[in-house]
Amino acid sequence: MIFDSYEAFRASNFAARACILGSGPAGTTIARKLGAAGIPVVVLEAGSREFSDESQDFYRGATVGDPYFDLDITRLRFMGGSSNHWAGWCRVLDSQDFEPKAWAPDTGWPISRTDIEPYLGEVHDILELPDFRPDVPISDDIRWVQLIKSSAVRFGEKFADELDKSKNIAVVLNTYATELAGDGKRVTGARLWSNGQDAGTFSADYFIVCTGGLENSRLLLWSNQRSNGGVVPNAAALGRYWMEHPTFEGGNAILADYGEFEVDAVNEAFFSPTLPAMERLQIMNFGIRLIETPYPSVKRLIADLACTAPDMAEWMSAKLSQRLRCAAQLYVAWEQAPLASNQIELSKADVDHAGVPRIELHWKKSPLERRTILEGLRLFGKTLAEKNLGRVRIADWLTNGEDYPTNEELAGHHHMGGTRMGTDVTKSVVDANSKVHGMDNLYVGGSSVFCTSGECNPTTTITALACRLGDHLSKVITV
Amino acid sequence: MSFFIKKMSRRAIVQALIALPALSLFRNQPVVDPPNADPNEIVEVNGWILKRSDLA
Ligand SMILES: Cc1cc2nc3c(=O)[nH]c(=O)nc-3n(C[C@H](O)[C@H](O)[C@H](O)COP(=O)(O)OP(=O)(O)OC[C@H]3O[C@@H](n4cnc5c(N)ncnc54)[C@H](O)[C@@H]3O)c2cc1C
Numbered sequence: 001m002i003f004d005s006y007e008a009f010r011a012s013n014f015a016a017r018a019c020i021l022g023s024g025p026a027g028t029t030i031a032r033k034l035g036a037a038g039i040p041v042v043v044l045e046a047g048s049r050e051f052s053d054e055s056q057d058f059y060r061g062a063t064v065g066d067p068y069f070d071l072d073i074t075r076l077r078f079m080g081g082s083s084n085h086w087a088g089w090c091r092v093l094d095s096q097d098f099e100p101k102a103w104a105p106d107t108g109w110p111i112s113r114t115d116i117e118p119y120l121g122e123v124h125d126i127l128e129l130p131d132f133r134p135d136v137p138i139s140d141d142i143r144w145v146q147l148i149k150s151s152a153v154r155f156g157e158k159f160a161d162e163l164d165k166s167k168n169i170a171v172v173l174n175t176y177a178t179e180l181a182g183d184g185k186r187v188t189g190a191r192l193w194s195n196g197q198d199a200g201t202f203s204a205d206y207f208i209v210c211t212g213g214l215e216n217s218r219l220l221l222w223s224n225q226r227s228n229g230g231v232v233p234n235a236a237a238l239g240r241y242w243m244e245h246p247t248f249e250g251g252n253a254i255l256a257d258y259g260e261f262e263v264d265a266v267n268e269a270f271f272s273p274t275l276p277a278m279e280r281l282q283i284m285n286f287g288i289r290l291i292e293t294p295y296p297s298v299k300r301l302i303a304d305l306a307c308t309a310p311d312m313a314e315w316m317s318a319k320l321s322q323r324l325r326c327a328a329q330l331y332v333a334w335e336q337a338p339l340a341s342n343q344i345e346l347s348k349a350d351v352d353h354a355g356v357p358r359i360e361l362h363w364k365k366s367p368l369e370r371r372t373i374l375e376g377l378r379l380f381g382k383t384l385a386e387k388n389l390g391r392v393r394i395a396d397w398l399t400n401g402e403d404y405p406t407n408e409e410l411a412g413h414h415h416m417g418g419t420r421m422g423t424d425v426t427k428s429v430v431d432a433n434s435k436v437h438g439m440d441n442l443y444v445g446g447s448s449v450f451c452t453s454g455e456c457n458p459t460t461t462i463t464a465l466a467c468r469l470g471d472h473l474s475k476v477i478t479v
Numbered sequence: 480m481s482f483f484i485k486k487m488s489r490r491a492i493v494q495a496l497i498a499l500p501a502l503s504l505f506r507n508q509p510v511v512d513p514p515n516a517d518p519n520e521i522v523e524v525n526g527w528i529l530k531r532s533d534l535a
Contacts, residue, residue, distance in 0.1 A: 251526070308525050309533035381528025382521045391533070394526045 002164045002171045004048070006194040009172040016042035016170065017477050019190060019204035021177045021219070024081025025459055026445035026466045027210035028155045028163075029126065033470025035168040039477050042204065043169065044190070046176040046211075047078030049156065058176070058352045061214075061359035065342075067410065068244075068363055074413045075212055079173060080156025082212065082413070088152025089457040090129055091145070092120065092464060094285065096275045097335070097454035103282035104368065106241065106338045109451045110423050110432040119467035126463055127153050136262075139383040141277035144261060145287065147270045147456060175199070178354045180207060180223040180442070182231035187442045193354040206477055208469070210445035213415025213458075217242070217344040217448060218359050220419060220429075220436075225346070233438035234425035239344040241420050241427075243336040243453040245412035246365055248405060250332040250377050250398055252293065252301050254316050255390035257326070267292055272455055277379055283372040286334035287455040288380050293327040301327055301393065312391065330392065332376060333412060335453050337368045340427075344418050365404070374398050414458045416450040434469050445469055 003009040018034055020027045023045040034041040047055040055078055061071035068074075075082045093113065100108025120132065128151050135143040163171050176193040181201070189201040209216050217239040223231040224238065232238050261269040269290040278285065293301070306313035316326065336342070342364065346357035374394070381392030397405055422428025425437045430449055436442040445466050447458040454461075518532035 304525075305527060308527050309529055311535060312529065312533040378523070378528060381523075385521055385528055385530050385533075386519070392528045394523075394528070396526060399526045 001166065001169070002160065002173065004173050006172055006175045006192060006199050009042070009170060009175075012170070014040065014042065014170045016040050016204050018042075018206040018208060018473065019044060019202065020208045020210055020445075021190065022046075022081060022210040022212065022215075022446075023079050023156065023171060024210060024212060024446070025083050025155050026462050027208070028080070028159055029463055029466035030208055030210065030445055030470045030473070031169050031171075032159065032162070033467060034473060034477070035166050037470075037474035038168060039474060040168050041170070042202075043163075043171045044175045044177050044192070044202070045079050045171060045173050047076075048173045049079050049160075051076065051078055051084070058354070059215075060350075060352070061361060062347065062350070063361045063363060065362055065364040066404075067406065068361065069410065069413065071214065071359055071361065075214065075415070078156070079160075079171070080154050083153065083155040083459070086152055086413075086459060087457075088150040090127055090148040090150045090460040091456035092116070092123075092132070093454040093456060093461045094272070096278070097285060097452055101278070101284075103279075104284060104337050106340070106427060107452050110421055110428075116461070116464040116468055119464045119471075122467045123460060123463045127460065129460075135272075137274065138271070138389075139387065141274055141379045142271050142383045143274055145270045145272045145456075147264065147287070149265045149268075176354060177202075177211075177219065178222075178356050179226050180209075180219070180231050182223070182227050182439065182442070184230045184233050184438065186440050187231060196353070198354075206441045206443070206473065208443040208445055208473070210466075213418065213447045214344060214359055214361070216444055216446055217418035218346065218356070220444075221344070221346050222356055231439070231442065232429060232436055234429070236426045237340070237420060237422075238429050239418050240340045240342070241338040241417040241451075242342045242344055242361070242363065243338060243414075243416040243450070244363070245333045245414045245453060245455070245457070246336070246369065246404075247331060247333040247409040247411055248373070249329055249395060249408055250288075250373055251330045251392055251394040252297075253290065253328045253330055253381075253384060253390050253392045254298075254301060254305065255326050255328060255384075256388060260389055261290065263290075271380055273376060273379060281375045281379075283375050284335040284337060284369060285455040286332055286372055286376040288376065289331040289333070290328040291331060293329050297329075298327040304393065305391065309391075330377065330380070331409070332373045333455060334369055334372050334376070335455050337366050338417060338420075338452055339364075339366060342417075412457060414447065414453070416447040416453045416458055419444045419448040420451045421449045422451060433472050434465070443469060443473065
């Protein structure tokens with residue numbers, strides 16, 4: 001059932017065992033799992049069926065540190081969440097992303113990739129993906145990786161009919177959970193805001209916070225402050241270790257044959273480091289994206305190469321005269337080192353219409369990341385040269401140690417960390433089952449539980465984790 | 480590709496490209512070629528990741 005207001009839902013007398021906050025990929029997936037297990041669940045969604053400026057305004061916030069997107073631009077606040085404008089790039093985190101790395105503090109998850117692999121079949125159906133393909137090593141250092149360009153499922157649209165017909169699931173739109181109340185053991189209720197006013201408290205036996213990779217931290221920080229630590233009793237890491245996938249053009253490549261590598265539906269190919277290469281160079285994971293270069297840039301690149309290696313340039317210009325596609329821009333997206341200082345805080349100056357403090361995001365890229373991209377492009381260039389597949393030119397801003405360019409992609413709109421998973425309560429917020437440490441009935445869904453970000457887009461892993469959490473809760477919650 | 484370019488030799492194309500005004504011609508750093516240098520050695524010159532033999 002879908003209700004357009006909290007009043008309509010109340011009138012229905014629907015009795016829920018569990019309450020999910022947010023109807024994005026995480027919340028919708030968990031709700032469908034619980035519904036399928038016969039557990040009555042309510043999904044409280046702050047927005048309505050469509051985009052609105054009024055709803056979006058609740059997402060405004062500020063960023064301190066490196067340049068970042070406006071916080072009301074980098075996500076969407078209505079049914080289906082940011083899946084309403086995601087690009088649909090899909091890949092699951094690598095096995096190595098789950099393992100601790102001696103050279104990067106605070107890495108490693110309490111679960112491994114094998115814990116989510118049983119759910120990849122379901123993820124495949126939910127996200128409408130072709131088959132997952134194994135990586136293909138092209139040298140000891142570099143592997144070709146599959147990043148699927150999917151149809152970008154809009155969760156609100158795809159599942160609206162199913163949710164509306166479900167007897168076990170009630171989706172309640174235009175209902176903003178402004179805070180949770182808790183006694184240090186259990187969440188006792190959620191304070192609601194609907195129709196521009198306070199709408200009282202909603203109670204359920206279990207609460208699952210799925211409000212997105214920025215908002216999860218905001219809601220829990222505010223709830224904890226209001227309940228004197230009664231919602232997240234171990235809050236040292238709450239809001240901390242926030243991560244993105246910074247993305248910049250790091251250079252160009254001239255290729256002997258663009259067709260050498262398997263490309264995806266939009267003619268792009270992706271490459272990442274092998275674990276031994278990461279260990280040897282003590283760098284983080286990264287993804288190099290090869291995008292075919294427009295023709296005029298190819299000429300300029302070959303002319304540049306002629307200054308350094310005339311014979312090589314001559315060979316390439318011959319290729320050019322045969323009108324072969326032969327050059328590519330190299331975009332690099334990388335894994336950030338998890339840092340406690342990259343954190344979501346509550347603004348001391350600015351609140352939204354419901355009186356909840358807005359986000360102040362503190363975010364900076366680290367020197368380790370800078371080394372990761374430079375060494376990464378070197379590894380890729382070395383591989384292409386050794387295999388005679390092509391030649392790489394690293395961008396001047398990187399080789400000259402200049403600032404990051406200001407006119408580029410910037411990052412992926414991937415909001416990770418803030419309520420990370422772990423066993424150490426001083427460095428994590430939830431346990432291996434996504435349950436908040438010390439609380440009996442509070443769980444978190446979404447990429448805020450990520451301990452590390454890997455190099456790939458998060459939603460495939462979010463969906464797999466949501467299937468896993470849904471299964472877990474189906475066993476914990478008895479009807 | 481224009482008729483004019485098709486008629487040019489490869490070396491002439493390269494030289495014409497070098498002459499483009501937007502290019503920095505003075506970037507070349509001298510690369511000292513040690514005796515018995517491995518032609519397959521990977522070198523980094525002006526941001527390019529090359530084999531030493533490319534510099535010949
Ligand atoms: C431009 C763009 C492109 C992207 N491209 C990709 C891509 O190619 N591949 C990829 O993997 N990922 C991509 N992403 C990221 C992807 O959209 C997110 O990872 C995904 O949507 C996160 O799902 P979620 O359910 O955790 O959170 P969200 O999608 O953010 O959903 C959260 C939901 O909670 C609701 N909500 C918020 N606060 C409250 C509250 N207090 N009470 C009740 N409800 C609330 C919101 O309205 C929203 O519906 C992209 C994102 C953007 C912005």
